[in-house]
Amino acid sequence: MNLSDFDYHLPDERIAVAPARPRDSARLLHVAADGLHDLIVRDLPSLLRPGDLLVVNDTKVIPAQLSAMRGNAKIGITLDRRLDDGSWRVLLRNAKRVRAGDVLVIDPEFSAEVLQVLEGGAALLRFQADNFYAALARSGALALPPYIARPGGITEQDKADYQTLFATNEGAVAAPTAGLHFTPELLAALAARGVETTRVTLHVGAGTFLPVRVEDVTQHRMHAERGFVTAETAAKINATRKAGGRIIPVGTTALRLIESAADADGVVHPFDSETDIFIIPGYRFKVADLLFTNFHLPKSTLLMLVSAFAGMERIRSAYAHAIAAGYRFYSYGDACLLERA
Structure with a gap:
């Protein structure tokens, strides 16, 4: 087939x-x-x-698109799924700049430790935030499918x-x-x-x-x-x-x-x-x-x-x-x- x-x-x-x-x-x-x-x-x-x-x-x-910094390198994060131990499997953009042990800073009160870098641009992250979903709502964006073009960004109507x-x-x-x-x-x-x-x-x-x-x-x-x-x-x-x-x-x-x-x-x-x-x-x-x-x-x-x-x-x-x-x-x-x- x-x-x-x-x-x-x-x-x-x-x-x-x-x-x-x-x-x-x-x-x-x-x-x-x-x-x-x-x-x-x-x-x-x-x-x-x-x-x-x-x-x-x-x-x-959830607003699953995040933008983080590793030093001066900008790293894109798309959440994939939460694992039983509380960590997340994610897809990274600019993944070649990331190593296990790195800390990715999303905002002053929201960061992620890289637990493991996987094949295909994937990684395991453990997020640090007082309230994870509140932090997502503050710093994340909706991951609309790529065929729905939003040149000006995601709208409130889309949400x-x-x-x-x-x-x-x-x-x-x-x-x-x-x-x-x-x-x-x-x-x-x-x-x-x-x-x-x-x-x-x-x-x-x-x-x-x-x-x-x-x-x-x-x-x-x-x-x-x-x-x-x-x-x-x-x-x-x-x-x-x-x-x-x-x-x-x-x-x-x-x-x-x-x-x-x-x-x-x-x-x-x-x-x-x-x-x-x-x-x-x-x-x-x-x-x-x-x-x-x-x-x-x-x-x-x-x-x-x-x-x-x-x-x-x-x-x-x-x-x-x-x-x-x-x-x-x-x-x-x-x-x-x-x-x-």
Whole structure:
């Protein structure tokens, strides 16, 4: 299976640089067994059944871009994920200037000790601050995807736009963007339809921005991300499946997490660990029945995942239709509801 199998051409004007307003007015492509159907996100309740269960990711995006000084050298820091011992794995810019034992000064009350320099510009840092998240809020910046150009810097509007309605648990570098489409009104309509919602947490890491660099995709090494599924959520998913309801992850992050937490029989268990699950065509899905997601970048692991879920030919057809029909792509773009092949 080659990387080129997951390539397509997207005109620049199809890349969304701001979300739809209101959020649930975005377009929705229903990719079904009987064809492609053009709708809007607000139509989602009509596509679901009483007893279905939406699984949403409640991670909260942190201002993960930092600028530090090592002597006279300026070092860029992008947080990736927090480790169990309280240190952080990060990606560095100007990493060749950094050695283990160095202290990187971010501001007079916020610094980081370099514990270890890793391959590929990564490092392990231990931050020093009275309150880490308050220090981030003071000195950090949002790490928007590179295809959302902000020559003048991140705006206050972006800070609001790039959080989902569910954002609760701090730790994500990037937003679980399928969740950006949800509004209180849409959640109320889903509840009135008899569709329930449950929450999981997967802290999306900086690795989500990294390209696949091998032509044989089976040789790609997936980045790890920290995830949590509570006993209550696991029980709710299992009870829904037993009762005949469908499990619909909102986004690839929620899907990857519940698939990581499931055993071979599809029973979901409580989960508190890192996952580096890599889903490509040929993967046997154990839990998810439908997937609500955005349109993903060419040659990305997320495009491989949706191709595994809905079928490669169906995804090719859906993306070609979406481009021709003027859908908006990527983080701030439109959505699709995929039926499992």
